[in-house]
Amino acid sequence: MSARGSSGVKTPIGGQFQVASVADNYRTYLEPVLFSPWAHRLVAYAGVRPGDIVVDVAAGTGAVARVAARAGGEVTATDVSAHMLEHVPAGIRTLVCPATALDLADESVDVVLCQQGLQFMLDPLSALREALRVLRPGGVIAVSVWATDERLDPFDAFAEALQRDAVAAGSGRTISNAPVATTVHGIVDQLIVAGAAEVRATRQELAVRWPTVDSEIAALFGTPFGPFLDSLPGGRREGVLADVRQQLDRDGHTATHLTTSVLGRGVKR
Numbered sequence: 001m002s003a004r005g006s007s008g009v010k011t012p013i014g015g016q017f018q019v020a021s022v023a024d025n026y027r028t029y030l031e032p033v034l035f036s037p038w039a040h041r042l043v044a045y046a047g048v049r050p051g052d053i054v055v056d057v058a059a060g061t062g063a064v065a066r067v068a069a070r071a072g073g074e075v076t077a078t079d080v081s082a083h084m085l086e087h088v089p090a091g092i093r094t095l096v097c098p099a100t101a102l103d104l105a106d107e108s109v110d111v112v113l114c115q116q117g118l119q120f121m122l123d124p125l126s127a128l129r130e131a132l133r134v135l136r137p138g139g140v141i142a143v144s145v146w147a148t149d150e151r152l153d154p155f156d157a158f159a160e161a162l163q164r165d166a167v168a169a170g171s172g173r174t175i176s177n178a179p180v181a182t183t184v185h186g187i188v189d190q191l192i193v194a195g196a197a198e199v200r201a202t203r204q205e206l207a208v209r210w211p212t213v214d215s216e217i218a219a220l221f222g223t224p225f226g227p228f229l230d231s232l233p234g235g236r237r238e239g240v241l242a243d244v245r246q247q248l249d250r251d252g253h254t255a256t257h258l259t260t261s262v263l264g265r266g267v268k269r
């Protein structure tokens, strides 16, 4: 996600995962429904084996780290947000550091994983190069990013409600999901340019459904959208939430959403 100010300049707001309430809501409402099911796909795509030394980059609350540990990996979860990492369970080591400066030795890791993290980074290519630095020769890097031109709800519903609010308020400031998405070619190019070998990528779909409309709306407060919404003056916050509820509520029930990701994989030379 990115914020667009009245100047039209896009400002990455991934740093807002550093807000404690965002981390709490992410762990409670987003990880179990959306990120944990996708984590199983990424860990399978990487081929994590028992005994592998695994690093989860931009690990957040540890969705991927948990699945990799269950697959028998010896896992370290890294992220810039200490609040996100506070939710990572005991038994998984945590490191607060940017993806571009992992506090790990050269060629010390078997598998690097990064789920829905690259798109929040100012310099994703440097992050991929850093991942390759810590991988041993023959080690595997596997990453995932939402697919371009596919709807991603509830986030798109939220973005549309914010857009309508901004127009009504005469404000130029909006949030869009577009900058957080990529294509198979985009991921392949990034991995090749970073220096990985045996690069491939796949586009996959996964249906998700929140148990209740309230929990689906609460999930939005586990993203940088939450603090942005809370910053709106007057009754605009309530108006946006009413708009989102109208879009998501199906006679008191939630809808199933199809989500689409691009998973990419490469090997350290």
Ligand SMILES: C[S@@+](CC[C@H](N)C(=O)[O-])C[C@H]1O[C@@H](n2cnc3c(N)ncnc32)[C@H](O)[C@@H]1O
Residues within 6 Å of the ligand: 014, 015, 017, 018, 031, 035, 057, 058, 059, 060, 061, 062, 063, 064, 078, 079, 080, 081, 084, 097, 098, 099, 100, 114, 115, 116, 117, 120, 121, 122
């Ligand atoms: C959408 S969350 C994904 C978290 C986790 N990988 C998952 O699948 O649930 C994005 C994460 O990227 C982290 N992040 C953003 N920029 C980063 C950077 N430059 N280095 C490391 N982590 C970063 C954020 O703090 C946040 O935890």
